[in-house]
Amino acid sequence: MDDTLVNGTKTTKELEKVVIRFAGDSGDGMQLTGSQFSFTSALWGNDLATFPDFPAEIRAPQGTVEGVSGFQVQIGKIDIYTPGDQADVLVAMNPAALKSNLQFARKGGNIIIDMDAFVDRNIEKAGFKTNPLEDGTLNDYNVVEAPISSLTKAALEGLQLDNKSIMRSKNMFALGMMYWLFDRSLKETEKYIEDKFRKTPALAEGNKRALNAGYHYAETIEALPARYKVPPASIEKGVYRHVSGNTATAWGLMAAAEKLGKQLFLGSYPITPASDILHELSRHKNLGVITMQAEDEIAAVCSAIGASYAGQVGVTTSSGPGIALKGEAIGLAVMAEVPLVVVDVQRGGPSTGLPTKTEQADINIAVYGRNSESPAIVIAASTPSNCFEFAYRAVKLAIEHMTPVILLTDGYLANGSEPWKFPKLADLPPIKINEPQKTNGTYHPYARNPETLARAWAVPGTTGLEHRIGGLEKQDLTGNVSYDPQNHEKMVRTRAEKVARVANYIPELERIGTGDGKLLVVGWGGTYGGLLTAVKELQQANKKIDFVHFNYINPLPKNTQQIFEKYDKILVCELNMGQFASLLRSKFPGLNILSYNKIQGQPFLVTELKEVFINHLKD
Amino acid sequence: MDDTLVNGTKTTKELEKVVIRFAGDSGDGMQLTGSQFSFTSALWGNDLATFPDFPAEIRAPQGTVEGVSGFQVQIGKIDIYTPGDQADVLVAMNPAALKSNLQFARKGGNIIIDMDAFVDRNIEKAGFKTNPLEDGTLNDYNVVEAPISSLTKAALEGLQLDNKSIMRSKNMFALGMMYWLFDRSLKETEKYIEDKFRKTPALAEGNKRALNAGYHYAETIEALPARYKVPPASIEKGVYRHVSGNTATAWGLMAAAEKLGKQLFLGSYPITPASDILHELSRHKNLGVITMQAEDEIAAVCSAIGASYAGQVGVTTSSGPGIALKGEAIGLAVMAEVPLVVVDVQRGGPSTGLPTKTEQADINIAVYGRNSESPAIVIAASTPSNCFEFAYRAVKLAIEHMTPVILLTDGYLANGSEPWKFPKLADLPPIKINEPQKTNGTYHPYARNPETLARAWAVPGTTGLEHRIGGLEKQDLTGNVSYDPQNHEKMVRTRAEKVARVANYIPELERIGTGDGKLLVVGWGGTYGGLLTAVKELQQANKKIDFVHFNYINPLPKNTQQIFEKYDKILVCELNMGQFASLLRSKFPGLNILSYNKIQGQPFLVTELKEVFINHLKD
């Protein structure tokens, strides 16, 4: 909203989109504040996307930079694909929040601070040498110094609440201010407060009072430059809910199992940022879900293989270091040709790396990270909500093609959330099981579907299909152990071909753009929102730039070469050192495949991308 | 020797090279027979290369195909790079040995069998429907039916040996026959026998008698077509010994440690075909070697990392499935920047695959098999004896560049052996340790050598350099934990650059050929001998064909592009589905990089390669 939110007289201004960021101590309830603001905006009809920014430490000392928790949301009357580059409005509940979040505030934007928190001790704890409110640090911003703590205290007087509870309501005061600023109703949040504190009416009352006090305070004071209006977006009709990538992944897996009439078996070992999938699935054991928190990642994947072998939907979830441990077992599933879904919620690496930050650097391990010739299907979700679709598809591909599927998501998708027009189970594509058949009375466990080359799923408990499989090379058809050289070559090639043929069962690439541009921007996975926004904005500015985004990494969509060969420059943008670009180069020699990479544990900024693209369009 | 060993009158024929294969039951002592023949030939001055062909089962029932053990040797008056495609002379001690080894015999060649073993029961056990000596199976060969068992028995009469011991001497009878056939002295083997059976003179006598009996029998009978002479080769002067790839690897590691004045620490978990490195090193604990048979591959690599961290030479050895388990820990060494050598003796896969067979399919896992951006140096030995050199170099690179080095060998190199003019320690290149230095009194564990970018090796026990490292992203210089986005990008790029700069410290590619050919054959690792032989034979036939062989996989030699760009066709030959070709394509887009692959658990045959090359030269 560079051109819209300006300092000036107290009027109402209309905005296309706006980015708001809430920041405070871990205990300040910033995640809740952000979610409420988002939910209210969604009900109002905005499109939006959100992203939480958790501290790396569990609970760092209060008032320190390490303990700051943030939540960013972008709302718009236009389609919103990212939580936004920089905040137009930053709410900072204490000096530490200001210190660590100023980098995310747009110059010229608004910063609302809790003045009461800017006492010397806190300022020092946050690592400021001098008071930032006085030393010119904030010269480039419109700063609103609100005595949030003291006004909250005043508003809650007489409620018999202890000081801790009173201070915990500060966030509602700040939220109330934002509601006034963006002309939102308090109704939904009041309802939420009533629900949440049903058992402690004093707290319910206190929170509501704080909310209203904030609203009225904002209405009264002079400091707020203008009131903003972000009108409803034109959004497809339907019923919506918010969903984060991890929740969507969990639900997509459950949907696939239910569609199949099978149980979902999750074998997992906790790891950031994947653990929430385990947590979510653990809550739904009434829906045919079994979750086993295994002793380690190897047991996790092996138990999932066992469950698949025995006829249920076997899934394992992890992140980089855990994925590295699963390679040997995934290879077993490749050889034994049993379905298996491996979800890799990518995070910053290498090694333990930046566990709470996002990155896209696990293409290599997903595609190549097993001993010998061990092909796996690799797919990637690209928005928090389509994690549902790709989790569902991962199960579908694993079962229809009888082989492991690795689904890549990332910390950004996992924790980010957006409104989602959720589907009905009945509308999801069917999943077809390869049913075993006997030929002349004998069962051949390695007989194949002639089209997909998938073998059948003959599960223990089925009369008459008893057979033995394993990790040693298998004889064609019978599945017996075979050391025959020719058979080995045939089987290696068959397993490769089986995965290659998956290309016949996945959608082709969709090009966004006219096709006559000289620059093709290529992305994959979680960077979709940022790339799309940047490309669209340039397209609107009449730049010749096109865009394709990959959700299918191995095999690639069939029309890849055909689309690529039209362009002088193919610019692959990734949050890594160029892994997908390298893979594309190895598959399409002779094309001019360039890379734009960022390895900072952070998503791309739209502004950053636009600059890069404009430079590429120049020469 | 297609043109040389012919049936005919009993004269002496001179041969350039000849391939002999010994095959018998596991208990028949074929490995010993082969080694003795090889040793004697080496002393005589031949160049040679050998390869054992062990059964997959530990001890399959006697007389079955599964229990057959083989040993192949090629000897020549010219340079010999492989054990040969097909045997000119096959010695088959029983029907099972014939059954499983006939495929390795050249049509028109000689087959010497122990007639006594061809009784119905054995013929049936071997899986023959009818007697192969009678049913025409051997029509294309010159078959020598020798009553080896009974003649051995006769020769040993009166020696008070039990039947088992007598039958165990059969192999010496066969060896005696071969010594006559190739005009070799019995002296060395007699000496060997005396040494071996020093404590059981009757056995010594028995074995010598059998040896001589075989020699004289061959001299007498008519069946042997001719006597062959393979004159000494012109071999570089010096002292030689035989060495297998696994032994050479073990010794190379030891040599490096001794050169450094450090201990060699091996953390390993047994796995075929890598275990022999562990076995060999376990024997030399007097030379500063510590071997720890760990509880699993993860403990193996982690203990090696611990040893490296603490200032010794930390090494771990394994094969595919074990390498898959080590990825996470190798990533730790990448991040912590400690030296580490990982030896991967490649075998047939995927999964457990073909554990006793060779393959070259671990480039992918070596280069790409870790989560996130986790670069490692990858090198590959190319002959049994140069496993010594590359093991030594692996240690040198790991320590000089402070990062993990993965050394790829394979089952073929590991078990194959050849004469080796072994070096003196004094002549090996020095290994330079990065010594830690303090700057103004403080020690910066992540300060770097400006040329290599390697950090220093500050080992526990050193006063004043106490510091903490770990798998979380490190702050530049200090090595403290850092979540800073810019620092992360810098460190990821620095680790990549450090490995890339290794290219400045490795030899350039050597082209074999004139450079004006239109076809460049490219190989890497253990296929060197076969590729070189095939290319040389075609070059001698005036074909325009050149050859480069890679021992350095990551980074690639600096002159790769320069050599490659001269050719219309670059044909990468590998025992996998094209992993190195794919890597080269990703690095050198725009070149015409083709693949020739074989995935049969077997090395290339020279004849096979020549045919492929000729076809490529045609179009």
Add this chain to the structure above:
Amino acid sequence: MENTIDIPQQKLTKKDFESDQLVRWCPGCGDYSILSAMTNALPQLNIPRENVVFISGIGCAARFPYYMNTYGFHTIHGRGPAVATGVKLANPKLSVWEIQGDGDAMAIGGNHFIHALRRNIDINIILFNNEIYGLTKGQYSPTSPTGLVTKSTPYGSIERPFHAAELVIGAQGTFYARTIDTNPKLMTEIFVHAAKHMGTSLVEVLQNCVIFNDDAHAAVTARENRDDFQLHVKHGQPLLFGKENKKGIRLNGLKLEVVTLGENGITEKDILVHDAHAEDPTLHLMLARMAPPHFPMALGVIREVRAKTYDEAIAEEREKITKNAKYHSVDDLLKSGETWEIK
């Protein structure tokens, strides 16, 4: 309990459980008799063939599933217990057997081994303890005695071995039995017993590897040691052994001692009575620790305690949750919580 086992249509025989694959262990290997005991035991269990699954890791022992005419999965080294756990949870009706060598179970697979025991999932683990790595041609294992010369310990092993029983019970195992490959009858009996135990049954078979560690168990198994060095324990029975059961085990403070009936006034009343069902494992550990030359080795079911199995707990939990659940399909779940409609 949904863990009820179907009864086969017709009585199965030993033959029914033998697969068509050539058995490829070394001639004389102890594995043969274990295989035979298993094909003897299974028909006694009255479980249809299709409901029997053999899972294994890698090793000589781990080839076992190929030789059984049931479902079988030869997985990867050491991970059998984890795969078996997935199989059992996916289909609790199955009778799941997990075959491990000592290396497979206690070297690379140690973690899965102890965790299966801790969770008490209802599978049967048969541990072929030959105190050596067979398949990889003779390296020492975590159960090899100190001093053993092997390929990787040319000067003798310097490590202290695990004792399976102590590790099993230390990991909260509910069933531990010990048997020997030279006693087919005892093996068969114990396999049947193990199958009937609800929870993780751990059967240690002292198995002879003729090639790489011949006679490792001879102090117990050799014909001449049978009487004096084997004590066949039975729940509720006095701990007697020796020729004509003349010797017995007596408790002395916190120690066991070997006594002879009739000597020094000792009668059967002085002899300790085996209580396999005691929750407290003190006695079980004491018995399991007995070994030649000063004690006989205890064979038979040493510990057998009923505790809720992991699969039972999962079933119970599901039942309880389902009863109270507010939604019964993914469709319902998606609609639950905060939703809004754009019209």
Add this chain to the structure above:
Amino acid sequence: MENTIDIPQQKLTKKDFESDQLVRWCPGCGDYSILSAMTNALPQLNIPRENVVFISGIGCAARFPYYMNTYGFHTIHGRGPAVATGVKLANPKLSVWEIQGDGDAMAIGGNHFIHALRRNIDINIILFNNEIYGLTKGQYSPTSPTGLVTKSTPYGSIERPFHAAELVIGAQGTFYARTIDTNPKLMTEIFVHAAKHMGTSLVEVLQNCVIFNDDAHAAVTARENRDDFQLHVKHGQPLLFGKENKKGIRLNGLKLEVVTLGENGITEKDILVHDAHAEDPTLHLMLARMAPPHFPMALGVIREVRAKTYDEAIAEEREKITKNAKYHSVDDLLKSGETWEIK
């Protein structure tokens, strides 16, 4: 024994062992007092700082090395014992400390944990047992009690926990001590004791995670439970506890029981005397298994047995082999055996 420890030039103090890094555990976390006990203990050991190494895996506990002004290596989850083993073997002069959380040690790291104990390598493992995964924000661990509600067990854990002591002793551990984060003096004492033990010392610290599993150990550690539910064991001392040491532990057959001095004619003579040095672990296991509400929990050194350490055995082996060796350099080795000269 080359395992002699250098003595530092000057007496070191607590401060000398504190690094300059900001300690980042949650306010109130039990880890702080463990850290403080460690910086108290180390100066008492008279080891130069540069010879002290802290190794850890991943977890809240595993951040420990950053806070020690010694050498430190924060490795990967569960693998600390393996890395520490490599460190100790590479340089036996080092005093190696390995810090693990319960998940790190007994979930993912279970195998390395039991094998370090089995080998008896001379390192000191400090196990921070908070019965929860702290760093990953609150999932149950293998030591969490059945029923615990956590992020991954919203309906309560259905698993049976490991008991560290039983696993340690089942894995042939030679040293097991238990202490609590609320008793700095006892911790310091035990750390010093552990350091002096030759072999793998395992110290279990009952540690409180204020955020995800607050008061998990309150039945033992709470001020009001101190007297009745803590029994401080000491080798050679009677097992007395309670206010004024009026209560004690008596042996009854194979069971322990709590008795009160002076009641029913009970005197100190009836009370069991602790023998930490007994090879046979029966008593140690019985003591370690005691827990509220029926028993006090045993704190202190429960087992301490001298057995050859892995590092000692390696040194001895090397010495023996070197004495008999025919060659003393790689050059000699290459020349040994069958060689020939081409002239």
